[in-house]
Amino acid sequence: xxxxxxxxxxxxxxxxxxxxxxxxxxxxxxxxxxxxxxxxxxxxxxxxxxxxxxxxxxxxxxxxxxxxxxxxxxxxxxxxxxxxxxxxxxxxxxxxxxxxxxxxxxxxxxxxxxxxxxxxxxxxxxxxxxx
Ligand code: CA
Numbered sequence: 001x002x003x004x005x006x007x008x009x010x011x012x013x014x015x016x017x018x019x020x021x022x023x024x025x026x027x028x029x030x031x032x033x034x035x036x037x038x039x040x041x042x043x044x045x046x047x048x049x050x051x052x053x054x055x056x057x058x059x060x061x062x063x064x065x066x067x068x069x070x071x072x073x074x075x076x077x078x079x080x081x082x083x084x085x086x087x088x089x090x091x092x093x094x095x096x097x098x099x100x101x102x103x104x105x106x107x108x109x110x111x112x113x114x115x116x117x118x119x120x121x122x123x124x125x126x127x128x129x130x131x
Contacts, residue, residue, distance in 0.1 A: 001025060001026065001027050002026050002027070002047040002048065002117050003026065003027045003028075003029070003044075003045065003046040003047050003048075004021060004026045004027070004028045004029075004046060004047065004048050004049070004050060004113070005028075005029050005030075005031065005037050005040070005041075005046045005048075005049045005050070005051075006018055006021075006028060006029070006030045006031070006049075006050045006051075007030075007031045007032075007033070007034055007036075007037045007049065007050070007051040007052060007055065007060060007063065008030070008031075008032070008050075008051070008052040008055075008079070009032045009033065009052060009055050009056055010052070013052070013079070013102070014030050014032075016106065017030075017050060017079075017106075017109070018030055020106035020107075020109065020110060021106075021109075021110060021113065024110060024113070024114070026113075029044075029046075032055075032056070033055055033056050033057045033058075034051065034055055034057055034058045034059070034060065034062070034063035035057045035058065037049070037051075037063065038063070038066070041072050045072065046072070046074060047074060047117060048074055048075050048076070048077070048113060048116055048117055049063075049064065049067065049074060049075075049076045049077070050076075050077045050078075050079065050109075050113070051063055051064065051076060051077075051078060051079070052078075052079050052080065053078055053079070053080035053081075053082060053084065054080070054081070054082065060076075060078055060079075060080070061078065061084070061087065061090060061091070061094055061096075064076040064078070064094035064095060064096055065090070065093065065094040067094070067095065068093060068094050068095040073095060074095065075095055075097045075116040075117075075119075076094060076095050076096045076097065077096070077097060077098045077099075077100065077109065077112055077113065077116065078091070078096050078098070078099045078100070079099075079100045079101075079102060079104060079109075080099065080100070080101060080102065081101070081102040083101075084099055097112070097115075097116045097119075098112040098116065100112070
C-alpha cells in the first residue's frame, strides 16, 4: 500500500487532503511542518509527499529539494496559495510532479497522486503540470 506524507500547517486543508485521499487506500501521515516530516523520515519511508509551499519552518520547496538530494527521493505534489510559475527549474530539480493552486479540486489531486505513483521514476519529472 503506498504511503503518503501530507505536510500542511492549515488544519482544514490538511484534513481535506487526508480525507479526500483516504478512500484510495493509502497509508497517510500528516505533519504541520517539514521539519516534523523530516524527523519522521529518519525512521520511516514514504512513496509520495504532498506539501504546502508556505510552512512555519522551511518551505515545501526547500523540503522537496532536500528529499530529491537524499535517499528519500520521491515524487512531490505541491499545493500553494501563491504562484510558483517563476520557479520551474527549482520545481523540476526538487521532483515536484504537480502544482495545485488553493483552492484545489480534490478529485484532480487524487488523479495526480495516482498518476505519480504509477509513473516510472524516469518519467516523473516531465509530468509536472499546473492545475
Ligand atoms: Ca501554509
